[in-house]
Amino acid sequence: MTILTTSHLTMPAIGLGTWPMKGAECEGAIETALAMGYRHIDTAEMYGNEVEVGRALAANPVPRGEIFLTTKGWWDKPDGPALRAACEASLERLKTPYLDLYLIHWPSPQLNLASALEGLARIRADGLARAVGVANFPAGLLRAALDLNIAPLACNQVEHHPLLPQAPLLKMCAAHDMVLTSYSPLGKGEVPAHPALGPIAARLGCTAAQVTLAWALAQGPVSVIPKAASAARQAENLGAAGITLSAADLATISAITERRRFVNPGFAPDWAA
């Protein structure tokens, strides 16, 4: 398992995304993932599965201290007090005394940035989360958050794959000792079908999904959180850690010019901001 270490956190580079799994499917997926070596689980208040995630972790022989657990407060929590209450409610549902990473899930149109960052800083200082960060922050908003210098931001979790390479955010994260966590790193399962990836996978004797994830991991301090319900695909995705792409292969993938964003809800920020 590749481990990412920054001044803010130590995080397994490959985690299991849990959206949109619920109930027994979610618990079963976490059980198989932990059994094969996953130690990083991504959930969120909005996924409606924190109770199941907590149950699966509690029932598992892997100690809590060996697991990196991320959850997120939904965008209807636009300030510090609302985020604090949301974080406490997540801890209660997850039945854990602390989170490894707590994120603002989306920047609310009503976001009070300074207050939200103060809330994050206090969540960390009070031990509710060992690290804090944001998700879906475009470069301008991340710059504003960093300039305020209120909370030690450890991570920006954004959609990231060869059709959405996020160069400015990668640069900003690396410069500020932040991890960029790639969500939808397989483009909802569609990106591995891109014609540039298959020939590389065939030559390396791996799958196009593994090439897709290995490309993301090679882009800097990046973690990936592919969602896979089955043990077979979980193992395939975890196996991406063992794939080393040559500079030529990385360049071939980075030369893809097609752009596609798979996650773009109505409340999304102006991505160019």
Ligand SMILES: NC(=O)c1ccc[n+]([C@@H]2O[C@H](COP(=O)([O-])OP(=O)(O)OC[C@H]3O[C@@H](n4cnc5c(N)ncnc54)[C@H](OP(=O)(O)O)[C@@H]3O)[C@@H](O)[C@H]2O)c1
């Ligand atoms: N912060 C945010 O706003 C945000 C937004 C979206 C997602 N996320 C997080 O990121 C996680 C992953 O993103 P995502 O679920 O949107 O997309 P994804 O991980 O890119 O793709 C998941 C889809 O790909 C399939 N898949 C998994 N492994 C595969 C493989 N090896 N080959 C081919 N297909 C494969 C899965 O199907 P099966 O499960 O049937 O195998 C599922 O349909 C989420 O679960 C969530 O935790 C965060």
